Amino acid sequence: MSLRALTSSSFLRNVTVVMSGSAAAQVLSYALMPIIARLYSPSDFGLFGSFQAIAMVIAAAVTLQYSQALLMPKGHDDAANLMAVSFLSVLFVACFCALLVFVFRDATLRLLSLQRMSSLAWILPVAVAVTGANQTLQAWCIRRKAFTSTSVSQVVRTVAASTVQIGSGLVHIGSAGLIGGAIIGDTGASGNLMRLVILRDRNIILSALGWTRMRKLAHEYRDFAFYSTPQNVVYYVSQGIPVIILAHFFGVAVAGLYTLGLRMTQTPMALIRTAVYQVLIQKLSESHNLGNELHPLFVKSTIMLAAVVVLPAIIVFISGPPLFGLILGKKWFAAGEYARWLVLLMIPWFCNIPGSILARVLKQQRNLFMLEVATLVCTATALLVGALFLSPLGTVILSASVGALAYIYLIAWMERLSFRHDRETKLAKGKGETGRGESLREVVRLLLSIG
Numbered sequence: 001m002s003l004r005a006l007t008s009s010s011f012l013r014n015v016t017v018v019m020s021g022s023a024a025a026q027v028l029s030y031a032l033m034p035i036i037a038r039l040y041s042p043s044d045f046g047l048f049g050s051f052q053a054i055a056m057v058i059a060a061a062v063t064l065q066y067s068q069a070l071l072m073p074k075g076h077d078d079a080a081n082l083m084a085v086s087f088l089s090v091l092f093v094a095c096f097c098a099l100l101v102f103v104f105r106d107a108t109l110r111l112l113s114l115q116r117m118s119s120l121a122w123i124l125p126v127a128v129a130v131t132g133a134n135q136t137l138q139a140w141c142i143r144r145k146a147f148t149s150t151s152v153s154q155v156v157r158t159v160a161a162s163t164v165q166i167g168s169g170l171v172h173i174g175s176a177g178l179i180g181g182a183i184i185g186d187t188g189a190s191g192n193l194m195r196l197v198i199l200r201d202r203n204i205i206l207s208a209l210g211w212t213r214m215r216k217l218a219h220e221y222r223d224f225a226f227y228s229t230p231q232n233v234v235y236y237v238s239q240g241i242p243v244i245i246l247a248h249f250f251g252v253a254v255a256g257l258y259t260l261g262l263r264m265t266q267t268p269m270a271l272i273r274t275a276v277y278q279v280l281i282q283k284l285s286e287s288h289n290l291g292n293e294l295h296p297l298f299v300k301s302t303i304m305l306a307a308v309v310v311l312p313a314i315i316v317f318i319s320g321p322p323l324f325g326l327i328l329g330k331k332w333f334a335a336g337e338y339a340r341w342l343v344l345l346m347i348p349w350f351c352n353i354p355g356s357i358l359a360r361v362l363k364q365q366r367n368l369f370m371l372e373v374a375t376l377v378c379t380a381t382a383l384l385v386g387a388l389f390l391s392p393l394g395t396v397i398l399s400a401s402v403g404a405l406a407y408i409y410l411i412a413w414m415e416r417l418s419f420r421h422d423r424e425t426k427l428a429k430g431k432g433e434t435g436r437g438e439s440l441r442e443v444v445r446l447l448l449s450i451g
Helices: 003-007 010-039 042-059 076-111 115-143 147-170 175-208 211-220 222-250 252-290 295-328 330-351 353-361 365-389 392-428 436-450
Strands: none
Touching: 010 147, 010 252, 010 295, 042 115, 042 175, 042 222, 042 252, 042 330, 076 115, 076 175, 076 211, 115 147, 115 175, 115 252, 147 175, 211 222, 222 252, 222 365, 222 392, 252 295, 252 330, 252 353, 252 392, 295 330, 295 353, 295 392, 330 392, 353 365, 353 392, 365 392
16 A cells, blocks of 8 residues: 555544544643642542542443444444443443442452542542443444544543643642542543434434344343453553552552653553544454455554654653653652653553454454453562562563563464454455465565555
């Protein structure tokens, strides 16, 4: 594929649409971060990070991954029923979470050494419900290729969250202001997407809904609930466990430095990552349904992401600590030290989007779950070893290195699997077998075509 054809493709146009909104949101977020960082202490960010870690683990299961399943059917009628299943799951999980919070709140907070969050625990079910609704609505809009709306929702989330966080910081509310801002931001984003769904698609959805069809589709796509959901939970446990362990062994201030370092490192990468994910999951699902090749798109998108992330990663690694101290204030210098080493994890994390999507499209949920479990065990072991024998920075470096190796393995596995899938598809169509050498030549060709 030539550079002209690549840049004129619908894939790139859609990525650009989503990225424009994400760019506006992230630029605004970065512009306001020096203000927010000066209004809150590392301990406030530590509690915020701990709350987010727990909320995201629960939210990972809130839709039972039917929010992702609704992208898979060919017809919108089936997708509408899966969206209803997803919303019902959100309602059930949020109510169950509320019950657990009020029954076992104190015991759970003591276990996690987060007693200071006792007064905020009641917000947890609300955060979970809002996140689940946002996941479901966003998936429907992606399916309908409403990328402009998903892009605008990113801006709405950032404006709402930052406004509340700054206002709360000025009146010294503490970590509750950071948490409340994040929830209100997600609520605003969900409201924007809901408006589009109601105005444009309510007739499609209402005419398609039926209890019998919902039950049939919930059973048909049960792999998402049985394998993708545990895999997603394990993934977010892996993401959140560093904050919890750092808070437990080294204090919430250290966890806060880690949280802000991770946030500032992830934010610019998430700009492109979110845009590519939204477009690529629709593109790969559609290509798979049509029987088209998957390997070229996987290789091309992975290489493009790698090319994009290298320069920012080098800048953060070289200049992280002084940049953090200059932009955010001297108390955040140590957060730049964490960010410097977290780029080791962020590079393969950023590049694995196509692999993560492809694993779901090719129904590798069970194997992906096993990989996530292995990654969690290795990451937790690295964190505990570091907490017992190393400094906080050494612990972060060790766990980041383990996580990076897992993402690299996933990328290599999906490259091989996508090639095998295309070869079998060609054989089924009577086009003959393609050798592994040809696959390698194709990777080189794609590299040259991108350049």
